[in-house]
Amino acid sequence: MIGLVGMLVQTMAPGVTIVPPVQPGVITVEALMRSPNVGAIGRAELTLLGETLLSDTHEYGHRQMVKLTVMSGDTVRCDVLPDCLRIRFGVSEADAASVIPLLTNILHDSELRDDDFKAAIDSLSFRRRDYWSSALEPEALRFREAHADETRALYREMGRPENLVISIAAAPNVASDLYKAWQSALATWDKTPQHLLPPNHAIPKPTFHRRGKLTTIVLRGAAIDPAAPDFATQLLAVFGLGGGKDSAVWKGLREGLGWSYRQEAILRNSSTGLEPVVEVVTVHSDADIDRSLLVRPALEKVVDKWTEADKLHAVAAAEALFSRGLGLDPLYFKGTKPASDDALFMNTYWRFKTGQNWQPQALVAAMRNVDVKTMQAAATKMLESSNVELIQGTG
Amino acid sequence: MILSAAIFSLLCGCAQQGAAPDVGQDPPRMRFRLANGSQLLVEPAAQAKNLTVHLFASAAGVDESKTSGMRHLLEHLCVKGHDGKLDERLESAGAFLQARTLRDAMDIEVDVPPGDLQMAFDALSDVMRGGGWSASDIAREAGVIEQEIALQPESGALASSLWAQAYGGNGYDPLGDIATIKATTPEQLEALRRETFASANLVLVIAGPIDLRSGIKLGTSYLNLLPATKADGAPVRAAKPGPGRAEVDAFGEARGVPAPPLSDSECVAKLCAALAIASELKDAFVTYTPSALGGMVIVGQVGEVGTLGKFIDALDEGDADEMLARARVLGHRWAIRQGDGVNSGYTRGLLMCRNPRFQFDNVSDAIDQISVADFRAAILAFNSSHAFTAVGLP
Numbered sequence: 001m002i003g004l005v006g007m008l009v010q011t012m013a014p015g016v017t018i019v020p021p022v023q024p025g026v027i028t029v030e031a032l033m034r035s036p037n038v039g040a041i042g043r044a045e046l047t048l049l050g051e052t053l054l055s056d057t058h059e060y061g062h063r064q065m066v067k068l069t070v071m072s073g074d075t076v077r078c079d080v081l082p083d084c085l086r087i088r089f090g091v092s093e094a095d096a097a098s099v100i101p102l103l104t105n106i107l108h109d110s111e112l113r114d115d116d117f118k119a120a121i122d123s124l125s126f127r128r129r130d131y132w133s134s135a136l137e138p139e140a141l142r143f144r145e146a147h148a149d150e151t152r153a154l155y156r157e158m159g160r161p162e163n164l165v166i167s168i169a170a171a172p173n174v175a176s177d178l179y180k181a182w183q184s185a186l187a188t189w190d191k192t193p194q195h196l197l198p199p200n201h202a203i204p205k206p207t208f209h210r211r212g213k214l215t216t217i218v219l220r221g222a223a224i225d226p227a228a229p230d231f232a233t234q235l236l237a238v239f240g241l242g243g244g245k246d247s248a249v250w251k252g253l254r255e256g257l258g259w260s261y262r263q264e265a266i267l268r269n270s271s272t273g274l275e276p277v278v279e280v281v282t283v284h285s286d287a288d289i290d291r292s293l294l295v296r297p298a299l300e301k302v303v304d305k306w307t308e309a310d311k312l313h314a315v316a317a318a319e320a321l322f323s324r325g326l327g328l329d330p331l332y333f334k335g336t337k338p339a340s341d342d343a344l345f346m347n348t349y350w351r352f353k354t355g356q357n358w359q360p361q362a363l364v365a366a367m368r369n370v371d372v373k374t375m376q377a378a379a380t381k382m383l384e385s386s387n388v389e390l391i392q393g394t395g
Numbered sequence: 396m397i398l399s400a401a402i403f404s405l406l407c408g409c410a411q412q413g414a415a416p417d418v419g420q421d422p423p424r425m426r427f428r429l430a431n432g433s434q435l436l437v438e439p440a441a442q443a444k445n446l447t448v449h450l451f452a453s454a455a456g457v458d459e460s461k462t463s464g465m466r467h468l469l470e471h472l473c474v475k476g477h478d479g480k481l482d483e484r485l486e487s488a489g490a491f492l493q494a495r496t497l498r499d500a501m502d503i504e505v506d507v508p509p510g511d512l513q514m515a516f517d518a519l520s521d522v523m524r525g526g527g528w529s530a531s532d533i534a535r536e537a538g539v540i541e542q543e544i545a546l547q548p549e550s551g552a553l554a555s556s557l558w559a560q561a562y563g564g565n566g567y568d569p570l571g572d573i574a575t576i577k578a579t580t581p582e583q584l585e586a587l588r589r590e591t592f593a594s595a596n597l598v599l600v601i602a603g604p605i606d607l608r609s610g611i612k613l614g615t616s617y618l619n620l621l622p623a624t625k626a627d628g629a630p631v632r633a634a635k636p637g638p639g640r641a642e643v644d645a646f647g648e649a650r651g652v653p654a655p656p657l658s659d660s661e662c663v664a665k666l667c668a669a670l671a672i673a674s675e676l677k678d679a680f681v682t683y684t685p686s687a688l689g690g691m692v693i694v695g696q697v698g699e700v701g702t703l704g705k706f707i708d709a710l711d712e713g714d715a716d717e718m719l720a721r722a723r724v725l726g727h728r729w730a731i732r733q734g735d736g737v738n739s740g741y742t743r744g745l746l747m748c749r750n751p752r753f754q755f756d757n758v759s760d761a762i763d764q765i766s767v768a769d770f771r772a773a774i775l776a777f778n779s780s781h782a783f784t785a786v787g788l789p
Contacts, residue, residue, distance in 0.1 A: 070674045071724050127698050128646045128789050130548065213545055244491070245482035258535055261542035283545045309487070316489045324444040326491045326506050 016166040016182055017351070018175045022344050026072045026090045027099050027170040027178075030348045031107060033085040034163040036154075037271045044141040045151040050080035051120040052112055053087075053155070057105035065089075065106075068098055076106075081333060082137070083271045084352065085158065088345075096174045100181035103166070107159045108189055117148050128211075135216035135279055135391055136268055136332075157194040161186060165352035169344055208391060215393045217280040217292045219299075219386035223273035227354035230378075232366035234267075236314050237378035238276055238330045239367075240306065241265035241299065243317035248302040248379070253280055256298055259291065266332040269353070276382040277332075284393030292390040296383055303379045311372040318367055322360035424739075425607055426747060429615065431623035432595030434747055437610035438602040438740055445506040446603035448515035449740050450522070452501045453596040453748040455626065460564040462587070464540070464571015465579055467496040469587055471536045473525035474503065481521050490514055494522075496569045498558075499686055500598075500748040501591065502741065509604040516617050519599075523592045528581050537577045544570050549645035549697045549787070554682050556785035557651030558691055560639040565632045566691070594618070595626035598747045602740035632689040637781050645787040648703045649695025652776045652783070656687045657746065658753060660769065663726065663761040668773035669694040670729060671722035672710075676703060685733060685742050687750035694777065700786060707777050715774040716767060726762040734758070 022028050035046055054076060055062050069076040072090030079086040087106055091099050121143045129137075157163070168178055210216070224234045241248045242265025249263040260282045267274040280295055282288075320326040325341060333349065343358075350358035424438035454466060474494045475481060485492050490507040503522050505515040547555070547570060558566035590596075599618055601610045634653030652669075654662040666683050669692045673679035682693040696703045710718075733742040734755050746753040765773075776782060 066675070071721060073728055075674065123699075126789060129698075131546075244486045246486050254539065258538060259542070261539050261546055281542075281546060283542055313483070313487045316487055320486075320489045320491060324489075324506075324508070326445060326489075327486070 015161060015164045016168065017348075018178065019167055019169050019344070019347070021171050022169045023073070023090075025093050026074070027093060027096055027168065027174065028072070028074055028090040028344060029088065029099065029103055029166065029168050030344050031087040031103065031164065031166040032348060032352045033087070033107065033158040034165075034352070035084050035158055035271070040139070040142065041145055041147075041150075042154070043139060044143045044146040045154055046085070047080050047124060047141060048117060048120055048143060048146050049112075049151050049155055049158075050078050050085055051124060052116040053078045053085065053106060053110050055113070055116040056111045058109040058111065059105050060102060065102065068095060068102065076102075078106075081269060083269055086333075086345075093171065093174065096170075096177065097181075099168070099170075100178060100185055104182075104185040104189075107164065110155065112148075112152050112155060114148055117146075117151065121146070131210065131212070131214045131216055131281055132279065134210060135218050135281075135389070136277065138218075138389060138391060153194045156190075159189075160191055160193070161189070165348055167344055167348040167351075209394055210391050211394050213284050213393045213395055215282050215284045215288045215291075216391045217282070217295050218389040218391075219278040219296060219383065220389060221276035221382040221386040223270050223275045224267075225273050226350070227356060232363045233370045233374055233378050234276070234382075235330070235363060236311070236318065236367040236370050237375050237382060238265050238267055239314040239317050240310060240375055241276075241278065241303070241379055241382070242328070242330055243314055243321075244327055246310070246313045247317075248299050249278060249280070252298040252302040253295065256302070257291075257294065259287075264328065264330070266330045268332045269349075274331075276386070278383075278386070284395050288390060288392050292388055296386070296388065300380065300383055303376055303383070306372055306376050306379075308372050311370070311375055314375070315364070315367050319364050322364055423607070424743070425611060426743070426751070428751055429594075429618050431619065431621055432593075432626055433597040433599065433618045433621060434751055435611070435614045435618055436598065436600045436602075436740065436744055436747060437605070437607055437614055438600070438743070439605055439607050439610065440602055440736070440739075441604050443603040443737065444509075445737075446509050446512055446515065446601070446605060447737060447740055448505045448507070448512070448519065448602075449598075449600040449744045450503045450519045451598040451600070451744045451748045452503075452591045453598070453626075454498065454500055455596065455749065456590070457587075459567040462575065462583075463567045464573065464576040465583065465587055466501055466591065467540060467569060467571045468533065468536060468576050468579055469525075469584060469591060470494050470496045470501050470503075471540060472528050472532060472584070473522045473588065476518070476521040477524055477527075481518060485514070485518055488514060490518070492518060496571075497684060497745070498566070498569050499684075499688060500745060502745065504741070512601065512605065512613055516613075523588075525588055526585055528584055530581060533579055533581065533584065534577070537573070537579075540571070540576055541573050544573060549647050550649070550680050550682065550695060552643050552645035553647055553649035553695050553697075553785040553787065554651070554691070554693050556641045556643045557649060557693055557783045560641055560783045560785070561634040561637070561651060561653045561691060562632060562689070563635065593624040594621040595624040596748075597621070598744045600740040600744035602737075634689055634691075637783050638779060639783040640779075641783075641785055643785045643787040645697075646700070646789045647695055647697035647787055648700045649693050649785045650703065650707060650777045650779075650782040651691050651693040651785070652781070654683075654690050654692045656689065656750070657685050657755075657758060658687065658750070660761045660764065661773070662690070662692070663758060664765045664769045664773035665692045665776055666729065667722035667726035667762060667765060668692075668715075668718075668770065668777060670725035671718040672707060672774075672777065674721065674725060676706060679703065685746055685755075687746045687748075687753050695785075700788060704779060704784070707782075708779055710774055710778075712771050715771045718774070719765070719767065719770045722770065723762055723765065726765075727759060730758045730762060
């Protein structure tokens with residue numbers, strides 16, 4: 001019995017971990033494919049890859065994939081995150097034999113046909129993103145300059161075993177079969193390194209305007225390392241900046257300046273770490289530029305006045321979130337918010353990003369030992385290091 | 396059995412100020428109406444991490460055609476508490492307040508650590524006490540609401556259009572009309588506060604790690620502090636016949652079908668049909684707020700126009716028959732999500748606002764009993780020849 005339990009949380013070389021099921025009777029797969037640090041065209045190709053990955057594979061058509069997974073409540077999906085492609089699906093235990101074939105088809109045997117690329121380019125070129133995500137990723141990607149061959153090479157490179165971090169949430173009685181199936185599938189893979197074009201590090205041209213009446217102001221700080229020893233301090237500072245209605249963004253921007261309804265401080269994943277970001281959304285007005293210049297001083301003013309009570313509030317907000325699922329989650333992973341509600345994702349992502357387990361309780365414990373001056377210094381550094389980005393609504 | 400008898404005698408003791416209590420046993424939860432007209436639902440959930448307390452204030456009797464958005468304004472102002480620091484106090488104690496204004500009711504939700512029920516009651520008293528707002532308080536908050544309205548997601552704009560097409564003045568978006576909000580006077584707001592928080596309009600829900608007996612005792616003591624009032628008759632929300640179509644300032648497409656109360660099998664079939672349709676399309680959404688009145692089941696897609704409509708209009712009886720099994724599974728999953736765990740108090744309390752005897756657990760039976768003919772009719776209801784359509788081009 002002990003051996004069986006021990007086997008449940010184990011890493012299957014390379015990169016696959018089996019964990020207990022997240023819902024009874026369902027096997028859930030969370031797979032992350034590490035993306036290289038790419039430039040303007042590469043971002044477009046990555047987005048294109050995410051759009052076409054689930055079109056058809058050697059063994060499964062798109063409709064088949066949907067039918068196999070829809071009843072689980074986790075219909076197969078692929079999200080393009082700034083540092084990886086995220087694939088998630090669930091399969092009923094009765095279809096356990098399909099889990100590894102479906103996974104390996106997605107990771108290694110997607111068809112990526114020219115027709116699919118063409119359709120995806122047409123669709124992506126006209127897609128309107130919501131104000132929140134378009135502010136976080138303001139680049140206007142030029143999909144028509146993406147190369148089909150290079151996108152396929154990117155796919156093969158990202159699908160190499162060393163670039164994969166996978167969790168499978170499954171009952172003990174199927175774990176062993178999953179393990180064997182994964183090993184045999186892996187043995188047949190072509191693991192030849194791909195020759196990608198040299199990365200084009202030109203910064204994608206940002207969009208400075210957005211159709212519609214909403215203006216967004218973003219303060220984007222230098223990325224921090226989630227594996228660093230002082231990560232708890234950094235996270236506490238983010239809670240202080242944006243965690244709830246006693247936070248700096250609430251007091252300084254909504255209650256203080258009174259011109260925004262939605263304002264948050266978050267940590268957004270990027271290829272270099274986790275970026276502290278303050279995002280403010282406001283209705284477009286002639287005052288947009290002036291307002292963008294007011295955000296940082298308004299927040300610095302609040303941070304300067306932080307006391308022990310503010311620190312305790314930030315710790316309480318973190319504790320409420322991580323222990324009891326309450327409140328705003330500052331960890332932002334695109335469509336995965338609130339991330340802390342999804343332990344399977346967080347465990348997989350943290351392993352991917354830091355090589356360590358996601359241990360929110362340890363973070364909260366460490367936060368309690370941070371003094372208010374240190375928390376203030378971390379928040380001030382985030383604000384001082386940040387660039388102001390303004391995307392104006394056209395009215 | 397012994398527990399039930401003991402609880403019943405406890406109830407009789409609690410409610411002896413007036414008429415016999417309106418009691419409903421719906422194990423493991425219990426609901427009843429007190430003599431002052433308010434209602435209480437207690438739902439023990441030992442495994443829950445928080446004690447969740449909802450105060451629903453029914454919108455029965457409010458004529459939204461003249462006051463659209465005033466309830467929303469009231470919600471914004473009253474949740475600040477008497478000194479504007481209610482959130483600060485709660486959050487520093489690891490508690491959290493959320494509020495929403497819905498078509499059927501206003502919901503004030505306070506989540507507190509287990510054992511801190513009194514903290515939630517104190518917060519709700521502070522919310523209901525409110526008042527004393529000045530014209531400048533209203534003007535300032537109207538500015539924030541104007542921002543909130545501008546931020547409405549595209550799915551919300553599509554849904555709002557469908558409600559307006561089907562229900563006209565009875566389907567106003569609860570976000571409200573900004574001109575009405577800005578023109579609200581302190582006197583009007585105070586009158587609305589008194590009307591909204593009249594005891595007969597209130598449903599208190601206590602859900603989480605608390606035993607039934609304590610929850611009933613404490614909840615009853617709290618509600619009994621309120622003076623008795625009479626409930627307004629619930630208005631009938633009648634939909635116009637479809638089809639209909641409107642263009643919206645949003646990028647996407649949605650179909651909406653008016654539905655009778657959730658207790659009706661037709662509503663359940665339409666909801667399951669919408670879930671099955673959405674499962675076939677990438678990033679499609681389904682919107683349905685559980686209601687004991689007439690409601691609206693919506694299926695839509697944001698960022699894309701044409702795909703959803705073409706897909707629905709091509710569905711025939713054979714497709715409907717093939718989708719039925721999946722629709723039932725998805726319907727059950729929806730019912731579990733709404734009726735169990737943290738959402739249970741929200742769903743049941745909201746339904747109790749408009750129908751104290753609503754049995755949410757009957758929804759599962761209704762899903763099992765959807766006939767082939769009913770489901771075909773439900774799928775057909777989303778066809779452009781019957782449904783309301785909202786479309787917005789990029």
